[in-house]
Amino acid sequence: MAFLDNSGDIILDAVLTDTGRQRLARGDGSFKIVKFALGDDEIDYANYDKAHSSGSAYYDLEVLQTPILEAFTNNTSLMKSKLVSIPRTNLLYMPVLKLNTVYDDSYQQGTDDLFYVAVDVATETSQGGTGVINGENVPQGAKIRIDQGLDTTEISPSFPLDADLVETQYIIEMDNRLGHVCDTVNGRQARVSFIDDDNIASYFLSLGTDPGYVSEITETADEDNGKIAVSGPRGTTLKFTIRASIDLNSSTFLFTQLGSTTNGPTNPMSTVKFIDSTIRITGATTGYRIDVPVRFIKNN
Amino acid sequence: MATTFKTLLNSDSTTTRTLLHEAIPITGTIVSGTYDESAAASSNIKNYSHGMFQSVYDYPYLSSSANQIFDLTVGYSNNSAHSNSANSQNAKKINIYNQMAQVLAGYDQDGNIREFDQDGNFAAGGTKLRECVFINFARLLTKDEIKKESFELKVMTGSTPATRTSAEVLTISDYGAINNYRVNSPAGEYGVLYTASAAVEGTGVGLIYYQAGIVVLTGSVYDGEFGANGAAYDTGSFDAVLTGSEISASADGFRNTLFNTQFNNTTELNSKIYFCRANHSDFNYSSNPTYLSSSKLVVKETSTDSPVSYVTTIGLYSADNELLAVAKLSEPIKKTPDTEVTFRVRLDY
Numbered sequence: 038m039a040f041l042d043n044s045g046d047i048i049l050d051a052v053l054t055d056t057g058r059q060r061l062a063r064g065d066g067s068f069k070i071v072k073f074a075l076g077d078d079e080i081d082y083a084n085y086d087k088a089h090s091s092g093s094a095y096y097d098l099e100v101l102q103t104p105i106l107e108a109f110t111n112n113t114s115l116m117k118s119k120l121v122s123i124p125r126t127n128l129l130y131m132p133v134l135k136l137n138t139v140y141d142d143s144y145q146q147g148t149d150d151l152f153y154v155a156v157d158v159a160t161e162t163s164q165g166g167t168g169v170i171n172g173e174n175v176p177q178g179a180k181i182r183i184d185q186g187l188d189t190t191e192i193s194p195s196f197p198l199d200a201d202l203v204e205t206q207y208i209i210e211m212d213n214r215l216g217h218v219c220d221t222v223n224g225r226q227a228r229v230s231f232i233d234d235d236n237i238a239s240y241f242l243s244l245g246t247d248p249g250y251v252s253e254i255t256e257t258a259d260e261d262n263g264k265i266a267v268s269g270p271r272g273t274t275l276k277f278t279i280r281a282s283i284d285l286n287s288s289t290f291l292f293t294q295l296g297s298t299t300n301g302p303t304n305p306m307s308t309v310k311f312i313d314s315t316i317r318i319t320g321a322t323t324g325y326r327i328d329v330p331v332r333f334i335k336n337n
Numbered sequence: 338m339a340t341t342f343k344t345l346l347n348s349d350s351t352t353t354r355t356l357l358h359e360a361i362p363i364t365g366t367i368v369s370g371t372y373d374e375s376a377a378a379s380s381n382i383k384n385y386s387h388g389m390f391q392s393v394y395d396y397p398y399l400s401s402s403a404n405q406i407f408d409l410t411v412g413y414s415n416n417s418a419h420s421n422s423a424n425s426q427n428a429k430k431i432n433i434y435n436q437m438a439q440v441l442a443g444y445d446q447d448g449n450i451r452e453f454d455q456d457g458n459f460a461a462g463g464t465k466l467r468e469c470v471f472i473n474f475a476r477l478l479t480k481d482e483i484k485k486e487s488f489e490l491k492v493m494t495g496s497t498p499a500t501r502t503s504a505e506v507l508t509i510s511d512y513g514a515i516n517n518y519r520v521n522s523p524a525g526e527y528g529v530l531y532t533a534s535a536a537v538e539g540t541g542v543g544l545i546y547y548q549a550g551i552v553v554l555t556g557s558v559y560d561g562e563f564g565a566n567g568a569a570y571d572t573g574s575f576d577a578v579l580t581g582s583e584i585s586a587s588a589d590g591f592r593n594t595l596f597n598t599q600f601n602n603t604t605e606l607n608s609k610i611y612f613c614r615a616n617h618s619d620f621n622y623s624s625n626p627t628y629l630s631s632s633k634l635v636v637k638e639t640s641t642d643s644p645v646s647y648v649t650t651i652g653l654y655s656a657d658n659e660l661l662a663v664a665k666l667s668e669p670i671k672k673t674p675d676t677e678v679t680f681r682v683r684l685d686y
Binding site for chain 1: 338339340341342343344345350611613615618619620621622623624625626627628629631632633634635636637638639640641643644645646647648649650651652653654655656657658659660661662663664665666667668669671672674680681682683684685
């Protein structure tokens with residue numbers, strides 16, 4: 038008779054992230070761990086083979102063989118996909134976040150599936166057009182809209198999304214050196230929750246308290262499918278635009294340091310300086326996240 | 338309500354203190370013989386223009402790969418019979434002794450620097466160590482402190498360097514120190530060094546300061562010629578080299594009579610352990626983009642199938658959702674509604 042494995046708990050050594058170290062060094066009490074999350078960044082669930090001929094014990098054979106990377110300390114590069122706690126076990130569909138580029142012309146992307154942010158009036162004038170956000174005259178120009186819901190044709194959008202799957206808070210993370218999040222109605226700048234050591238600003242925007250950004254999707258009819266990014270039951274939508282930072286507006290320093298030059302998006306005969314960046318949108322409740330590529334441009 | 342975070346309760350964390358020990362062996366050849374000391378480029382021995390001490394490295398010291406392992410110096414008390422203004426570097430040797438004594442032995446009630454006491458019992462008077470070799474180990478080796486009763490120093494003494502045999506190796510150690518050490522030093526705990534395995538009161542030949550990482554060795558342990566059989570070194574008795582030559586000559590002599598030394602260091606590790614408990618209803622779904630295909634869970638065929646997820650990473654967060662620490666598993670752990678897992682995440686300080 039063999040011994041039972043009583044190894045019990047799994048002991049792990051944790052490393053401080055760069056932000057963790059910064060807060061610890063600050064000594065102001067901001068280093069306080071109060072919660073945890075579990076992540077599965079390395080897992081490709083496409084390797085989960087439900088049709089494995091040898092039976093269910095072999096479904097996740099490849100998944101379990103996934104090699105795991107060592108921890109690294111950049112806080113924004115880890116925990117990209119989190120595990121989600123939902124008490125129910127009978128869920129077959131889960132909501133996603135999806136970029137809506139079809140609601141109307143103002144939400145369309147520009148060439149190369151990018152949103153462009155013209156960082157000053159001169160660039161707005163010379164390069165303005167589809168997919169170009171006015172980075173100085175906010176909120177004119179293009180806007181960014183994210184829809185949340187079930188992106189399936191199996192369930193009619195007229196069915197409401199289960200209440201526990203409706204996203205009620207979004208986190209927008211973007212490089213604070215480049216721009217700031219603004220609402221699409223008045224162009225008012227959103228309040229930054231915090232800026233980390235890598236100059237990544239985080240904005241927390243909630244349903245109810247930030248009506249200029251987050252609202253429920255009211256278009257729930259099948260015929261609205263051409264306007265909404267998700268095909269099935271719908272939850273909430275996040276809309277925002279971007280104001281260029283003063284540094285980009287008034288200087289070319291960051292363009293020289295972080296970017297390059299290319300042809301203008303709407304006026305290809307001209308050249309513009311550009312910086313490519315990504316805006317990360319995460320559902321605080323459901324954990325789903327998408328990255329929206331953005332190019333900041335300035336007349337060369 | 339779906340959620341990706343779980344709050345850590347007060348009962349989900351605890352603090353621990355662990356003492357880690359490393360064995361530090363230093364062979365006699367590394368401190369003399371391995372490297373050519375005649376040229377700075379190849380020497381692991383560094384002498385300074387002030388002449389107050391000598392540094393020993395584990396590799397030629399001009400190399401960036403070199404680590405300092407200890408400093409050597411000698412000194413004697415102003416009350417020593419050897420103190421004489423005619424001596425070479427007399428003032429410096431007294432200054433060294435006084436400096437070490439005031440740091441390690443402290444002051445008496447009148448503010449006078451106390452001399453090193455053979456058994457650490459200052460109140461009883463007793464024998465004082467007035468002519469001493471000081472070995473100051475680098476913190477790189479001693480870390481937080483030297484482990485008690487782990488120190489051993491083997492020196493060659495007696496006869497002349499040319500005729501010495503291994504039988505003339507004298508072993509000095511802090512025998513019995515794990516249960517018998519002193520705490521009346523301003524520099525922390527210290528033990529008495531003996532030449533015999535039994536710690537007999539009144540036979541100590543030196544003191545070892547565990548937290549300071551300093552060994553104080555009386556010169557009286559040396560018999561015969563002090564130094565190596567070579568023209569580069571003074572080869573008189575310990576007393577002759579101590580009084581007649583500079584500090585660096587005594588340091589050379591000590592190195593050349595060093596057979597080897599070893600000790601265990603101690604690192605005090607304070608840890609906070611977070612018990613991250615994933616109960617049966619927690620973390621069974623994933624926000625991984627590959628988890629869904631057209632919003633449908635790829636791990637389920639029907640709604641009655643059990644959800645499954647795989648844990649690879651544990652993130653520890655602040656109240657404002659900032660990732661402060663992260664721990665990785667060595668392999669994915671399967672999480673289903675019929676399993677509960679507790680991850681013990683240890684954060685060392």
